Amino acid sequence: MQRDYAARRIEIEGIVQGVGFRPFVYQLANRHNLKGEVLNTSSGVSIHVEGITKEIDSFCRELEINGPPLARITDISDYPETVKNHDSFLIAGSRPDASRSVLISPDVSICDDCLKELFDPHDRRFSYPFINCTNCGPRYSIIDDIPYDRPNTSMKHFRMCGKCQAEYDDPENRRFHAQPNACQDCGPYLTLYDNNRKMIDGINPVEKTAWLLKQGYIVAIKGLGGFHLAADAENDKAVCTLRKRKLREEKPFAIMSFDIERIKKFAVIEPGEEAILSSYRRPIVLLQKKEPNQLSREVSPKNKYFGTMLPYTPLHYLLMQHDFTALVMTSGNRSEEPISIDNEDAFNRFSDIADFYLTHNRDIYLRSDDSIVKRTAGETRFIRRSRGYVPTPVFLNRNMQSVLACGAELKNTVCITRNNKAFLSQHIGDLENLSTLEFFELTIRHMKRILDVDPEIVACDLHPDYLSTKYALSQKNVKIVRVQHHHAHIAGCMAENMIDGPVIGLSFDGTGYGEDGKIWGGEILVVEKSHFTRAAHISYIPMPGSAAAIKEPWRMAVSYLYDVFGEDLQDLDIPVIKTTSEDKTRFIIDMISNKINSPETSSLGRLFDGISAIIGIRNHVCFEGQAAMELEMLSDENTEETYDYEWVSDDKVYKILTAPIIKGIVLDVHNGVHPSVISGKFHRTVIRLFTELCKIIRKDTDIQRVALSGGVFQNSILLSGMVKALEENKFNVYSHKLVPANDGGISLGQAVIAAAVSGNMHNS
Ligand code: ZN
Ligand code: ZN
Ligand code: FE
Numbered sequence: 232m233q234r235d236y237a238a239r240r241i242e243i244e245g246i247v248q249g250v251g252f253r254p255f256v257y258q259l260a261n262r263h264n265l266k267g268e269v270l271n272t273s274s275g276v277s278i279h280v281e282g283i284t285k286e287i288d289s290f291c292r293e294l295e296i297n298g299p300p301l302a303r304i305t306d307i308s309d310y311p312e313t314v315k316n317h318d319s320f321l322i323a324g325s326r327p328d329a330s331r332s333v334l335i336s337p338d339v340s341i342c343d344d345c346l347k348e349l350f351d352p353h354d355r356r357f358s359y360p361f362i363n364c365t366n367c368g369p370r371y372s373i374i375d376d377i378p379y380d381r382p383n384t385s386m387k388h389f390r391m392c393g394k395c396q397a398e399y400d401d402p403e404n405r406r407f408h409a410q411p412n413a414c415q416d417c418g419p420y421l422t423l424y425d426n427n428r429k430m431i432d433g434i435n436p437v438e439k440t441a442w443l444l445k446q447g448y449i450v451a452i453k454g455l456g457g458f459h460l461a462a463d464a465e466n467d468k469a470v471c472t473l474r475k476r477k478l479r480e481e482k483p484f485a486i487m488s489f490d491i492e493r494i495k496k497f498a499v500i501e502p503g504e505e506a507i508l509s510s511y512r513r514p515i516v517l518l519q520k521k522e523p524n525q526l527s528r529e530v531s532p533k534n535k536y537f538g539t540m541l542p543y544t545p546l547h548y549l550l551m552q553h554d555f556t557a558l559v560m561t562s563g564n565r566s567e568e569p570i571s572i573d574n575e576d577a578f579n580r581f582s583d584i585a586d587f588y589l590t591h592n593r594d595i596y597l598r599s600d601d602s603i604v605k606r607t608a609g610e611t612r613f614i615r616r617s618r619g620y621v622p623t624p625v626f627l628n629r630n631m632q633s634v635l636a637c638g639a640e641l642k643n644t645v646c647i648t649r650n651n652k653a654f655l656s657q658h659i660g661d662l663e664n665l666s667t668l669e670f671f672e673l674t675i676r677h678m679k680r681i682l683d684v685d686p687e688i689v690a691c692d693l694h695p696d697y698l699s700t701k702y703a704l705s706q707k708n709v710k711i712v713r714v715q716h717h718h719a720h721i722a723g724c725m726a727e728n729m730i731d732g733p734v735i736g737l738s739f740d741g742t743g744y745g746e747d748g749k750i751w752g753g754e755i756l757v758v759e760k761s762h763f764t765r766a767a768h769i770s771y772i773p774m775p776g777s778a779a780a781i782k783e784p785w786r787m788a789v790s791y792l793y794d795v796f797g798e799d800l801q802d803l804d805i806p807v808i809k810t811t812s813e814d815k816t817r818f819i820i821d822m823i824s825n826k827i828n829s830p831e832t833s834s835l836g837r838l839f840d841g842i843s844a845i846i847g848i849r850n851h852v853c854f855e856g857q858a859a860m861e862l863e864m865l866s867d868e869n870t871e872e873t874y875d876y877e878w879v880s881d882d883k884v885y886k887i888l889t890a891p892i893i894k895g896i897v898l899d900v901h902n903g904v905h906p907s908v909i910s911g912k913f914h915r916t917v918i919r920l921f922t923e924l925c926k927i928i929r930k931d932t933d934i935q936r937v938a939l940s941g942g943v944f945q946n947s948i949l950l951s952g953m954v955k956a957l958e959e960n961k962f963n964v965y966s967h968k969l970v971p972a973n974d975g976g977i978s979l980g981q982a983v984i985a986a987a988v989s990g991n992m993h994n995s
Pocket of ligand 3: 716743973974
């Protein structure tokens with residue numbers, strides 16, 4: 232035997248199963264003339280190679296840099312081994328415990344190779360809407376249990392034909408062990424139904440669907456993570472009908488368009504946006520509208536953006552190639568209920584929405600809405616993290632005890648941690664109705680199963696009435712940790728940025744239950760991992776009517792005005808007073824002065840709402856955050872001026888007064904200053920005043936780091952303005968890039984706090 236002949240064992244962890252990693256290793260080993268074997272283990276993939284040392288070295292190098300597109304190596308280690316004289320390289324059977332703790336891939340958009348076959352008339356899968364391979368296709372949405380093998384997916388009902396089986400068994404084939412592998416002879420198929428559940432026979436269902444959409448019909452289309460409701464985005468009447476039937480007045484609809492070129496007809500695409508649009512995760516990206524454009528105004532009324540995505544399944548491509556500029560592809564649900572995944576359920580729920588149904592017989596086990604992102608301050612920011620991203624974990628800076636965190640109430644997600652990984656669920660929705668609660672519970676059961684953990688620590692919000700809190704409190708034999716909402720926001724931001732405390736945390740939010748029982752939301756917290764102190768907040772103001780004040784920003788306007796002008800507010804010559812009857816205003820004043828159903832709030836979200844109403848943008852909202860959003864859209868970003876601001880210090884807590892700001896705004900309205908300038912000045916004011924407070928708190932505490940979190944940071948002007956101003960003042964600024972700043976990211980923060988709190992108790 233040659234002297235430089237050696238053997239080595241390589242252990243790899245990360246997303247390395249179900250993503251074509253073993254065939255890649257097999258081919259790489261053969262290229263380097265190495266013998267040995269590769270197999271799946273409980274922690275990832277184990278490789279034994281033997282051959283010329285130099286070849287082993289380059290094998291190891293390429294292993295790390297040339298892996299298959301979906302693979303993600305988180306840890307790689309190698310050890311010298313004794314030569315066992317293998318006579319070839321082979322893919323060995325998995326160890327029995329393999330994939331107990333292995334990472335499952337998210338659902339992946341169709342890859343270029345499959346796309347080529349889809350449109351190749353000579354390919355045996357030409358036009359087959361369920362084409363996929365080791366590098367693409369459904370994953371998370373079709374898995375019922377681990378290990379990730381066909382019998383544990385919804386593909387178990389389809390027996391592969393001889394040709395598909397041969398591909399599946401061949402390590403040289405790009406469909407080797409592709410669990411959803413199928414073809415027209417053996418796999419799932421499409422069926423088109425009319426509104427009376429009558430099957431429309433004998434024609435190509437995709438072509439017929441395209442024709443129906445062109446005629447202005449609304450079609451419910453079963454996709455990867457659930458149903459979409461589709462309509463031609465150029466057809467005003469179709470889009471309006473969809474709005475009316477879906478009872479969705481003004482919230483923007485997502486759209487899908489065939490390719491980047493077509494999107495450029497109606498939207499502006501920045502380079503960073505093109506990359507994220509085209510990535511295999513295929514989220515909805517908020518793109519600046521081009522004006523004028525040929526899409527219906529009803530797609531995204533009073534909004535600067537189109538929420539746009541590229542096709543991500545073969546079915547989408549087959550449909551979109553029929554020259555639509557864009558299709559509305561909105562989640563198939565009724566207002567805030569979970570998206571529909573089941574054919575029968577869709578027939579029932581959309582009977583008065585959809586004219587036709589394009590369905591198929593591959594079951595979706597776990598629903599997953601489209602993810603939504605927006606580029607702000609040079610980074611991709613999540614508004615909703617779901618399909619294409621889940622269940623990819625957020626990596627933590629250390630191992631911790633397993634925790635189940637139940638999230639907040641709106642935009643709920645849950646989070647389960649295992650070692651140094653936090654697994655956030657897909658978007659579950661607003662936990663306000665029974666069907667969402669059921670989906671919440673199902674998701675928790677499902678995640679425990681596929682992650683193979685049953686955490687003994689359960690974290691939830693402080694709010695006693697959240698259904699997620701009630702669920703947590705009902706769990707038996709677990710340790711419950713209740714976490715303040717804004718503490719969780721900041722801790723989530725710290726966790727994804729892998730930093731421990733202390734930090735100055737700016738939590739700009741709509742609503743969160745405070746330790747004093749009041750509603751917080753304009754907070755500066757000094758946060759250590761397991762505890763926090765409140766350093767500053769917006770001074771409390773009554774929220775007349777409680778939840779009603781969120782839906783009706785004019786109530787907040789009256790509350791802020793009453794705080795400044797008292798009874799004289801009735802004489803103000805400003806839009807909100809002119810458009811509201813004296814009786815209604817009187818009614819609100821009475822509620823405030825008699826403290827009837829008027830909880831106090833320090834929320835920044837409410838301040839945005841109130842100002843939006845004061846300057847005449849919006850008295851009522853159709854969806855959460857609408858008034859604040861429209862205030863942002865309108866803002867003149869060139870304004871350098873600010874309003875006067877002021878705070879008082881009380882027991883070392885700074886209380887920011889809203890009165891000087893409100894006074895300044897009312898004066899501007901009287902002087903005829905344009906609302907866009909007022910909005911710009913207000914944004915500047917918030918940025919400047921919070922930056923100054925951070926400087927004061929830095930002096931008090933010596934903390935240089937600032938973490939930004941909370942739903943109000945979806946406001947791009949505020950986020951980029953805050954980052955810029957703080958960095959100019961030599962702060963280290965941390966913001967969200969992996970999870971949403973809104974309540975969709977809360978569960979991550981709850982989880983790390985609960986683990987830290989439990990760890991502390993453990994030590995003491
Ligand atoms: Zn593929
Ligand atoms: Zn087949
Ligand atoms: Fe929040």
